[in-house]
Amino acid sequence: MAAPAVYGNWKMNLDHVEAIHLIQQLGVLLRRAPVEHVEVGVAPPFVDLRSVGSVIEADRLGLVLCAQHVNEHESGAHTGEVSLAMLERLGVHAVLVGHSERRRLYGMDDALVARTLARVAGAGLRAIVCVGEDLAVREAGQETAYVADQLRAALRGLSEAARANVTVAYEPLWAIGTGVVAEPAQVAAQNRSIRSTLAELGLEAPVLYGGSVSAENAAELAREGALDGFLVGGASLRAEAFHAVCRALDDWYASTR
Numbered sequence: 001m002a003a004p005a006v007y008g009n010w011k012m013n014l015d016h017v018e019a020i021h022l023i024q025q026l027g028v029l030l031r032r033a034p035v036e037h038v039e040v041g042v043a044p045p046f047v048d049l050r051s052v053g054s055v056i057e058a059d060r061l062g063l064v065l066c067a068q069h070v071n072e073h074e075s076g077a078h079t080g081e082v083s084l085a086m087l088e089r090l091g092v093h094a095v096l097v098g099h100s101e102r103r104r105l106y107g108m109d110d111a112l113v114a115r116t117l118a119r120v121a122g123a124g125l126r127a128i129v130c131v132g133e134d135l136a137v138r139e140a141g142q143e144t145a146y147v148a149d150q151l152r153a154a155l156r157g158l159s160e161a162a163r164a165n166v167t168v169a170y171e172p173l174w175a176i177g178t179g180v181v182a183e184p185a186q187v188a189a190q191n192r193s194i195r196s197t198l199a200e201l202g203l204e205a206p207v208l209y210g211g212s213v214s215a216e217n218a219a220e221l222a223r224e225g226a227l228d229g230f231l232v233g234g235a236s237l238r239a240e241a242f243h244a245v246c247r248a249l250d251d252w253y254a255s256t257r
């Protein structure tokens, strides 16, 4: 199975000059205090990928370049969209698929998530499929069934070869960008349910958590939630904060060996 990982989702923040600055700062911190057990990736906006990828390569930072989204089609009349081949040419190795903001704000339904995921994972890139319930679903006590259905819709029918390239990011909507972090016990329960749904579908994939992760809560969440890492939004826009999350997870893994 893939290594434990922390991915930073920069969302629609930072132009390419600001992005270069952030990746250089992160590079300095990682050189000073490296991580050994954890894969670290960043997902900048499309227009920053070239610049950020160049810094990663030139400074040999060993970071994984990720994209926040990709179009399901190979090429053609899809104004404003970006294809997987374009991303691969820029050195992108992982793609977020079905982030809740894509689902909620841009109409990405389960079927589109499944087609996009099949394209990304089928091409050998890591597909980080995002799932998670909103507050109403949790208050109704339906959160595990809801996420299990999202996973079945996204993963059923995936080819054998593509299955090894899937990572699941559990991101409860009520915890994204709100400062409200899921309780470790809530994460652990959802994680158990996710792993059993994956087993039912014939997959064994890393499970990450996302939702107001910080250096302060990362180690406890990883330990209590039995997680393989994190998808980090807000904190990934500050080099020190993101580095601290990566270090907290790395220290936790080092202590379990």
Ligand code: PEP
Residues within 6 Å of the ligand: 009, 171, 175, 176, 177, 178, 179, 210, 211, 212, 213, 231, 232, 233, 234, 235
């Ligand atoms: C996200 O958007 O994937 C996310 C987890 O954001 P935040 O860390 O800001 O809650």
